[in-house]
Structure formats: structure tokens, C-alpha cells
Amino acid sequence: MNIDEKYTKLKAILLSMKEVVVAYSGGVDSSFLLKVAVDTLNDKALGVLAVSPTYPSREYEKAKDLAEWMGARLSIIESNEMDKEEFRQNPINRCYFCKSELFERIGELLDNNLYKNMVDGSNLDDLGDHRPGMKALKEKGIRSPLQEAELTKAEIRELSQRLGMPTWDKDSLACLSSRFPYGETIDIEKLRMVDEIENFLFDLGFRDIRARHQKSTLKIEVRPDLINRFFEDDVRDKLLSKAKSLGYKYVTVDLEGYRQGSMNEVLAK
Numbered sequence: 001m002n003i004d005e006k007y008t009k010l011k012a013i014l015l016s017m018k019e020v021v022v023a024y025s026g027g028v029d030s031s032f033l034l035k036v037a038v039d040t041l042n043d044k045a046l047g048v049l050a051v052s053p054t055y056p057s058r059e060y061e062k063a064k065d066l067a068e069w070m071g072a073r074l075s076i077i078e079s080n081e082m083d084k085e086e087f088r089q090n091p092i093n094r095c096y097f098c099k100s101e102l103f104e105r106i107g108e109l110l111d112n113n114l115y116k117n118m119v120d121g122s123n124l125d126d127l128g129d130h131r132p133g134m135k136a137l138k139e140k141g142i143r144s145p146l147q148e149a150e151l152t153k154a155e156i157r158e159l160s161q162r163l164g165m166p167t168w169d170k171d172s173l174a175c176l177s178s179r180f181p182y183g184e185t186i187d188i189e190k191l192r193m194v195d196e197i198e199n200f201l202f203d204l205g206f207r208d209i210r211a212r213h214q215k216s217t218l219k220i221e222v223r224p225d226l227i228n229r230f231f232e233d234d235v236r237d238k239l240l241s242k243a244k245s246l247g248y249k250y251v252t253v254d255l256e257g258y259r260q261g262s263m264n265e266v267l268a269k
Contacts, residue, residue: 003155010149011040017117017143019044021106024074025055026063027173028153029121031070032160033146037119038072046115047072048106050079053191054098054175058199066167079105081177082188092132092182098175099136107140118142125153171208179213193246200242204235208258216249224257 001009014020014037022034024047037045049063067074079102081087087097106118120137122144137144146156160168177186179194190213197211197218206226212219220230220239229235230253243251 001150003158006149006151006155007036007159010036010145010151013145013148014040014045017041017119017145019115020046020117020119021109021115022047023102023106023118023120023142024049024063024067024072025121025173026059026066026167027121028160028167028170029123029146029156031066031121031165031167031170032156032163033119033121034067034072035070035160035163035165038070043073044115045072046109047074048109049074049076050102050105051076052079053082053188054177054186056173056176056198057195058202059173069166075109077105077109082186087177088186090177090180090182090184090186093135094132094177094182096132096136098177100140103136103140103142119145122147123153123156124150179211181212181214184213184215193248196246197243201239204238205229210258212254216247217252218243218248218250219252219254221254221256221258227253227255227257 019041020037022030022037022045024030024034026049030047034045034047047067049067051060064074064076079098081098081101084097084101087094087101103118110116110118118140120142122134122137123146126134127147136142151159157168176191176194180186180190194211194213197220198209201209201211201220201222206222206229208221208223210221212221230239240251
């Protein structure tokens with residue numbers, strides 16, 4: 001199928017579902033899915049934004065504003081994955097516990113029988129990475145219409161641009177727990193540290209930012225064409241000062257730059 005055929009298929013999938021609750025984060029994929037759902041189903045589409053210490057703080061107001069721009073009905077809930085010991089221990093299937101918590105909380109909204117379908121923004125490219133959260137989706141009967149329509153990330157960006165969405169060139173979004181190597185425990189203070197560093201770098205104009213937390217070491221990934229900016233004295237000094245103030249002893253920059261799933265490179269294929 002070409003991109004237009006996939007878009008038509010996506011709308012047909014949503015129409016067949018009649019009403020949907022969309023797990024919405026404000027990222028490229030879930031925003032596009034919510035927009036198409038609203039355009040197709042009107043008030044039979046509801047976006048649910050789950051916030052917790054693992055959600056990047058700079059994204060909250062943006063997500064709310066975008067939902068308003070789309071004309072989407074939005075429910076904001078709190079997810080409590082940090083209450084789960086299994087999640088905090090950060091095993092290689094950490095995302096399973098997070099997704100289970102997320103959809104348990106969203107599922108509570110379906111008790112009123114107004115909505116019968118929960119959907120998420122997983123796309124076709126997500127099938128090629130380590131995604132233990134997919135197991136939770138299957139267990140709870142969550143559908144992924146973007147995957148069903150065989151839409152890739154690049155196609156979703158193109159269609160988002162056609163729809164005039166500001167997210168078409170937005171950085172890839174992932175929860176802050178993905179900043180920690182598997183096996184290193186996650187706590188509120190560590191999440192605050194990486195959140196502050198990423199906000200700091202974002203304000204300096206960096207894109208595709210990941211502040212990887214490795215005990216007392218901060219390893220930074222950014223878009224490859226921006227790496228040279230770290231060698232400007234004022235940027236380097238500001239970054240070192242900020243990182244040291246948060247408690248990091250060592251600060252490094254990954255010369256490969258940002259790439260999706262870099263923390264999964266240590267896993268056996």
C-alpha cells in the first residue's frame with residue numbers, strides 16, 4: 001500500500017471501532033492517532049494523558065495545548081508505575097510493568113460503558129525493537145491502529161505535516177525511565193536529575209536529547225549534527241556547572257549521537 005491507501009485504511013479501522021480511548025502522550029504517533037480519531041469519530045474519541053514522575057515535565061503543557069488545538073476531549077490521569085517494585089528494579093522487561101499499569105488505569109475509564117476500545121500509537125517500526133510492553137498490550141486487548149494500517153514513523157510524520165500538525169517534526173518522545181541502563185534501580189531523585197538536564201539542554205537549543213544516567217556518570221545523546229556545540233566553551237561550562245550541581249561526577253557526550261533504543265544495544269539479539 002502507498003501512504004494514501006494506508007491513511008484510508010487507518011480511518012476505516014477507527015470507523016469500524018465506533019468509539020476509542022487513545023493512550024495519548026503528546027508525541028508524534030499518539031498525537032497523529034488522536035487527531036485522526038477525532039476527525040473520524042468526533043466526540044466518540046477520547047484522549048487520555050497519563051502523568052507520573054517518568055513523564056518529561058516539559059511535555060505536559062504542550063500535550064494539553066495540542067489536544068485543545070485538535071479539538072480533542074482529554075482526560076488527565078496519574079499512573080503509578082513507580083509504586084511497583086518490579087518497575088523500580090528496572091529489569092529488561094521494565095516496559096511491561098509500565099504498560100500494564102497504564103492500561104489498568106485507562107481501563108477504569110471504560111467502566112462507564114461509553115468506550116469499548118483502547119488503542120495506542122505503536123507504529124510499524126516499533127516491531128523491530130525490544131518492546132516488552134507489547135506483551136501488556138496483547139494481554140489487555142489493546143489495539144494499535146497505526147500498526148494495523150502498516151504506517152511507519154516517516155509516513156506518520158508526512159501525514160502529520162499534511163494535516164498541519166506541529167508535531168510532524170517533533171523529537172521522538174520516550175518516558176524518562178528509558179534513560180537508565182537495565183539493572184540500575186529507578187527512583188524519583190534520579191528521574192528529576194535527568195528531567196532537569198534534558199530541559200536545560202532543550203532550552204539551549206539541542207534536539208533529540210537523551211540524558212543517560214549511569215550511577216554518577218551522565219552520558220548525553222543529541223542529534224548528531226549538534227554534537228559540535230558541546231565544544232563551545234560557554235555551552236561546555238554551562239553544562240558542566242548544571243550537571244555537577246545535580247550531583248553528577250562525570251559528564252560525557254556520546255559521539256554517535258541519539259539513536260532510538262541505544263540502551264537495548266547491550267541485549268542479545
